[in-house]
Amino acid sequence: MKIAVCINHVPDTETKIKIGGDALSIDRAGVNYMLGPYDEIAVEEALRLREKFTGEVIVLSLGGDAHKETLRKALAMGADRAVLLKDDGARDSYGVAFGLAQELKTLSPDVLLFGKQSIDYDDAQVGTLVAEMLGLPSVPVVTKIEIQDGTVVCEREIEGGKEIVETKLPVAFLAQKGLNEPRYPSLKGIMSAKSKPIEEKPAAAAEGRVAPVRLRKPTAKNPGRIVGTDPTAVGELIRLLHEEAKVI
């Protein structure tokens, strides 16, 4: 089974976001980057599928040299090889999807995995766009995958429950928390990742479809009032919610 995983290099979830001087992107000074948490789940699922079906796990990322760090992490977890589609500029989701799809057309994987969304722009569309560009079915926000004889039965998260989806290989999955518990790279994995290949090639150019106008901070909320310090405050809280906020 040939398994491809598309991963992204994103600011750590602890990051306090500061707006950059261009007012279009964040100030990158002092920001730590990491493998996206959903992408990490996607890598883990790929490794488990390889353990079950044998085959090869290829990780891909589109971006600048810094993405190599994230590709290395996936290699340390156990991926076989990596491809960096180089582009130092900014791209919208369509541009990223187009670049990935051009490479994936040649790779032609049986299973294609993504995180359900990249936690920087939270656009949640690259995986599905790539699937459509390749003419593949896709299952977003997937929490369980079972594959037997080319038939896929999986579960995905919907509002207030799960949806069971049936489809066939080749297919794209967008991984959600709960699908698995990603492994930590072992020392051996980290050492061997150093000698695994990262192939570099320019990302196919794409014209943007969504243009940023400005990036800004949401209006800060003022701290409200402390109603009390024990259960006797409950009556006053209910009164405020009812009469002042009018929400109950």
Add this chain to the structure above:
Amino acid sequence: MTILAFAEQRDNKFKKSSFEAVSAARTLADQLGTSCIALVVGSGVGAIAGQLGAYGAHRVIAVDQEECAQHSSSAVAKVITEIAGQEGASVLVLPASAMGKDLAPRVAAKLGAGLASDCVALTVEGGEIVATRPVYAGKALLDVKVTTPVKIFTLRPNVFRATEKGETAAIEKRAVALGPGDFTSRVTGTRGGSGRPDVTEADIVVSGGRGMKGPENFTLIEQLADVLGAGVGASRAVVDAGWRPHGEQVGQTGKTVSPTLYVACGISGAVQHLAGMSSSRYIVAINKDKDAPIFQVADYGIIGDALEILPELTHQLKASLGK
């Protein structure tokens, strides 16, 4: 030029986010001086299509076909694409629900359209639509313009107002030819959750964190939620500890919510959590630690042990709400 709103239904019931999408489409149509069409796809949906007129659709198109009884994202994406083409729609609006987020990128790729996901505001500046999207889990807002001739927006549930206008619209049934090749994936069933509303759709969310001290104490959260008809949420810490299911996690690696009222119980307010809930209209925080960051965003706070406050709150609300 016209605006097409996709109205999601499950079991032939519209979601509130569908009415929100239709109302938002109508507002845009009024601002741009054009008309708005609502589209519903399913089997037996002709009977419910009329509801969409009340929320401002000038016309309603119902694709009511037996093979659409079970949802298939590949088939419905084709239907939306065809109807958009037939109507010459230049703007498409969908709810940013699980279904809408699945459909929108497919339709965007088919139509060669740009897509702005999970928008919290659509404004018209100089005749052009500017969409506001939370990024970095709401730590920043990005205003964008879609630059393609056809523009698609998905709208975060619970943010746009569904406005009943007391109007009616003509309903037109339209057939779209679908073959087996259009159903590359298919929903074969659902597994219900708790029966409570999902945190992304609920008007009120009651959330618990590590201050609840153990999974067994979440019955206190559930009891309060049930009195209020609320959804149940959880912090990342308690989901990671296995106390609560992933579907309830609020925050950067969970769900982003914007209810009318968010009640945070025993949640300190890590930056990832605040990102996911600080756009709630009113926030109540109950926490023992007076320095907890959650009090920085709370409208009303009680400094105290959630395990002591919650039973009293549930008891008094039951009495005052007559339950």
